[in-house]
Amino acid sequence: MASNGDDEQIKLVEGPAGYVLEDVPHLSDYIHDLPVLTYPNPLQSNPAYSVVRQYFVDEDDTVQEKIVVHKDSPRGTHFRRAGPRQKVYFKSADVRACIVTCGGLCPGLNTVIREIVCGLHFMYGVTEVIGVDCGFRGFYSKNTVALTPKTVSDIHKRGGTILGTSRGGHDTSKIVDNIQDRGINQVYIIGGDGTQKGASAIYKEIRRRGLKVAVAGIPKTIDNDIPVIDKSFGFDSAVEEAQRAINAAHVEATSVENGIGLVKLMGRYSGFIAMYATLASRDVDCCLIPESPFYLEGKGGLYEFIAKRLRENGHMVIVVAEGAGQDLVAESVEQQDASGNKLLKDVGLWMSLKIKEHFAKQSVLDITLKYIDPTYMIRAIPANASDNVYSTLLAQSAVHGAMAGYTGFVSGLVNGRHTYIPFNRITEKQNKVVITDRMWARMLSSTNQPSFMNPPKGTTVVSD
Ligand SMILES: Nc1ncnc2c1ncn2[C@@H]1O[C@H](COP(=O)(O)OP(=O)(O)O)[C@@H](O)[C@H]1O
Numbered sequence: 376m377a378s379n380g381d382d383e384q385i386k387l388v389e390g391p392a393g394y395v396l397e398d399v400p401h402l403s404d405y406i407h408d409l410p411v412l413t414y415p416n417p418l419q420s421n422p423a424y425s426v427v428r429q430y431f432v433d434e435d436d437t438v439q440e441k442i443v444v445h446k447d448s449p450r451g452t453h454f455r456r457a458g459p460r461q462k463v464y465f466k467s468a469d470v471r472a473c474i475v476t477c478g479g480l481c482p483g484l485n486t487v488i489r490e491i492v493c494g495l496h497f498m499y500g501v502t503e504v505i506g507v508d509c510g511f512r513g514f515y516s517k518n519t520v521a522l523t524p525k526t527v528s529d530i531h532k533r534g535g536t537i538l539g540t541s542r543g544g545h546d547t548s549k550i551v552d553n554i555q556d557r558g559i560n561q562v563y564i565i566g567g568d569g570t571q572k573g574a575s576a577i578y579k580e581i582r583r584r585g586l587k588v589a590v591a592g593i594p595k596t597i598d599n600d601i602p603v604i605d606k607s608f609g610f611d612s613a614v615e616e617a618q619r620a621i622n623a624a625h626v627e628a629t630s631v632e633n634g635i636g637l638v639k640l641m642g643r644y645s646g647f648i649a650m651y652a653t654l655a656s657r658d659v660d661c662c663l664i665p666e667s668p669f670y671l672e673g674k675g676g677l678y679e680f681i682a683k684r685l686r687e688n689g690h691m692v693i694v695v696a697e698g699a700g701q702d703l704v705a706e707s708v709e710q711q712d713a714s715g716n717k718l719l720k721d722v723g724l725w726m727s728l729k730i731k732e733h734f735a736k737q738s739v740l741d742i743t744l745k746y747i748d749p750t751y752m753i754r755a756i757p758a759n760a761s762d763n764v765y766s767t768l769l770a771q772s773a774v775h776g777a778m779a780g781y782t783g784f785v786s787g788l789v790n791g792r793h794t795y796i797p798f799n800r801i802t803e804k805q806n807k808v809v810i811t812d813r814m815w816a817r818m819l820s821s822t823n824q825p826s827f828m829n830p831p832k833g834t835t836v837v838s839d
């Protein structure tokens with residue numbers, strides 16, 4: 376076991392040929408009389424599961440992080456495979472679980488809540504599940520609600536979170552006091568990078584106090600900015616919904632002479648929604664994201680490209696991620712929200728004014744620009760069918776993990792397999808579009824937009 380020097384034990388298990396397991400903590404790592412207190416998994420006698428051969432996950436099953444390898448390369452990093460274990464560390468009647476949702480909305484939040492409640496109830500016979508109102512601060516400043524399969528039965532058809540959410544308000548020691556006072560022994564925390572940092576702090580404090588409380592995270596991010604996992608739940612739904620805005624922009628642009636449709640999509644630091652929505656649509660002429668700097672004036676700049684496209688096609692559609700071009704837009708001191716995230720300026724509005732101004736000055740092309748900002752409409756929708764299945768499985772994995780005594784983990788899909796990932800791996804950096812990777816090249820070749828790589832001398836380049 377290695378320590379990262381921050382009082383956190385990172386569990387690294389090494390094996391032959393460069394095999395490394397980045398394991399997740401277990402309650403028995405710090406509660407030493409626990410190993411004798413195990414119970415048979417109630418699923419063993421559940422008619423739905425008892426017929427499935429090899430339903431239980433082998434303790435030694437792990438999932439490889441990097442699936443593409445050279446023939447001589449080491450086996451590399453692995454994560455513990457998620458799923459039910461033969462033995463569990465909680466007696467069903469003793470479990471008192473709670474669920475909290477934090478950060479921005481994302482399609483699928485209600486599906487995850489529903490499945491934690493139903494999974495605990497129907498797979499493990501757990502009846503005591505409470506919902507924490509409005510994010511982390513709800514632990515100490517709000518009431519809780521009892522959650523039963525009946526009260527959550529159709530919530531997956533609704534957008535948002537029935538529990539409410541918030542930013543800021545994380546006070547680790549007050550939260551853990553409250554967990555102790557309420558006799559909670561399983562904590563399910565649904566949220567993004569900020570939330571999982573908070574979840575990690577809660578886990579560490581619980582461990583420091585020696586409590587038998589499992590902490591499980593379910594990563595949520597509409598921006599797909601959490602690393603390691605294949606993609607976040609709700610992302611597909613967001614990309615799908617973005618098509619409606621892009622279609623509208625295209626209709627507006629093609630219905631007038633020299634029409635420009637400009638669509639702003641979410642993506643504070645990562646442009647995944649913009650990139651995938653562009654690739655899906657094929658009506659987009661230019662996609663701008665935080666990771667790829669761009670500039671407006673001069674050779675190879677955006678204005679030149681707009682003029683070229685309008686002359687060729689008579690219309691164009693531009694998609695811009697909200698975090699793109701913030702340097703140029705920012706005219707005042709940078710501001711932060713309650714969680715410490717950068718507050719963004721409206722790049723869409725700024726671009727629409729700049730483009731209109733530029734072409735009015737030129738008086739060569741008489742353009743008509745329509746700006747569409749569907750951002751909150753996109754993240755408020757219910758999950759689509761595939762995100763509903765995905766969210767359900769993530770929630771079930773989290774439940775299996777907590778019942779098996781694992782803690783300090785998030786459930787996540789890695790190369791198509793469900794895994795348990797230690798908090799530090801998903802909070803240490805953000806997932807971003809790598810503009811030297813093939814996906815960005817595919818996007819560039821689909822739009823044929825400039826790469827904005829060689830700005831003329833003295834040009835202001837817009838980056839994040
Ligand atoms: N470094 C951190 N340590 C503890 N709590 C944090 C940290 N960063 C964010 N949080 C808390 O996590 C919650 C959600 O964070 P936020 O950044 O708003 O959304 P998200 O989790 O979706 O990224 C907030 O209550 C915030 O106070």
Ligand SMILES: O=P(O)(O)OC[C@H]1O[C@](O)(COP(=O)(O)O)[C@@H](O)[C@@H]1O
Nearest residue numbers: 478479567595596597598641642643
């Ligand atoms: O207006 P809010 O609620 O602060 O949310 C805006 C932000 O939320 C996001 O959807 C991401 O939020 P999270 O970090 O909470 O997942 C960003 O794309 C956007 O900048």
Ligand SMILES: [Mg+2]
Nearest residue numbers: 478567568569
């Ligand atoms: Mg975040």
